[in-house]
Amino acid sequence: EVRLVESGGGLVQPGGSLRLSCAASGLTFSTSWIHWVRQAPGKGLVWVSRINNDGSSTSYADSVKGRFTISRDNAKNTLYLQINSLRADDTAVYYCARYMGSGTYSLDYWGQGTLVTVSS
Amino acid sequence: QSALTQPPSASGSPGQSVTISCTGTSSDVGGYNSVSWYQQHPGKAPKVMIYEVSKRPSGVPDRFSGSKSGNTASLTVSGLQAEDEADYYCSSYAGSNTYVFGGGTKVTVL
Numbered sequence: 246e247v248r249l250v251e252s253g254g255g256l257v258q259p260g261g262s263l264r265l266s267c268a269a270s271g272l273t274f275s276t277s278w279i280h281w282v283r284q285a286p287g288k289g290l291v292w293v294s295r296i297n298n299d300g301s302s303t304s305y306a307d308s309v310k311g312r313f314t315i316s317r318d319n320a321k322n323t324l325y326l327q328i329n330s331l332r333a334d335d336t337a338v339y340y341c342a343r344y345m346g347s348g349t350y351s352l353d354y355w356g357q358g359t360l361v362t363v364s365s
Numbered sequence: 366q367s368a369l370t371q372p373p374s375a376s377g378s379p380g381q382s383v384t385i386s387c388t389g390t391s392s393d394v395g396g397y398n399s400v401s402w403y404q405q406h407p408g409k410a411p412k413v414m415i416y417e418v419s420k421r422p423s424g425v426p427d428r429f430s431g432s433k434s435g436n437t438a439s440l441t442v443s444g445l446q447a448e449d450e451a452d453y454y455c456s457s458y459a460g461s462n463t464y465v466f467g468g469g470t471k472v473t474v475l
Contacts, residue, residue, distance in 0.1 A: 289368070289467070290411060291368075304463055340410060340411070345413070348417075350417065351401040351413050351417070352411075353413055357410055358410060
């Protein structure tokens with residue numbers, strides 16, 4: 246069974262930093278491309294970032310570029326999202342999700358999410 | 366990276382059909398056969414229902430179908446059932462290894 250489990254969320258003050266983690270099991274992590282998607286309370290899904298299987302290629306939404314950094318440790322089957330200079334509008338549930346692959350442009354397995362709250 | 370446009374709500378009676386639209390631009394929806402549709406029940410993670418415009422993952426009922434014309438994609442749910450009541454989101458590849466989601470549509474089964 247494929248499982249993606251996010252952690253690292255919490256309450257942080259504006260301007261602060263957090264590192265989110267996504268622990269994967271039940272899949273060949275080292276060949277999987279992974280995305281981060283976030284959802285503000287009561288709002289829609291927003292694509293955040295993507296990393297390829299070996300970490301050599303990353304991409305970001307304009308709204309987070311320069312503040313967020315995606316990375317991975319294939320030896321630990323874990324994905325990370327370093328979030329800096331946090332703002333109130335970064336408050337959201339952050340999901341990691343696996344890319345289906347083969348030009349599908351779709352995400353087939355999702356974690357349950359971790360909540361980040363930015364507030365003073 | 367502007368969000369794709371979806372109607373905020375749609376509804377139908379059990380057994381009827383409902384169609385949700387998703388409008389983008391030639392830089393996303395119209396430029397690639399990369400539209401996906403996700404179903405999200407309250408408090409749950411999204412689930413992919415359609416990928417590559419019209420393909421269904423294993424296990425998704427054939428009541429769910431997708432199509433695209435120009436810059437607008439559509440999801441049709443036929444034979445509505447109570448469990449289909451959920452939020453639905455479209456997404457598309459937007460070039461340069463980026464993606465964009467729609468604002469979401471709340472489907473109500475009357």
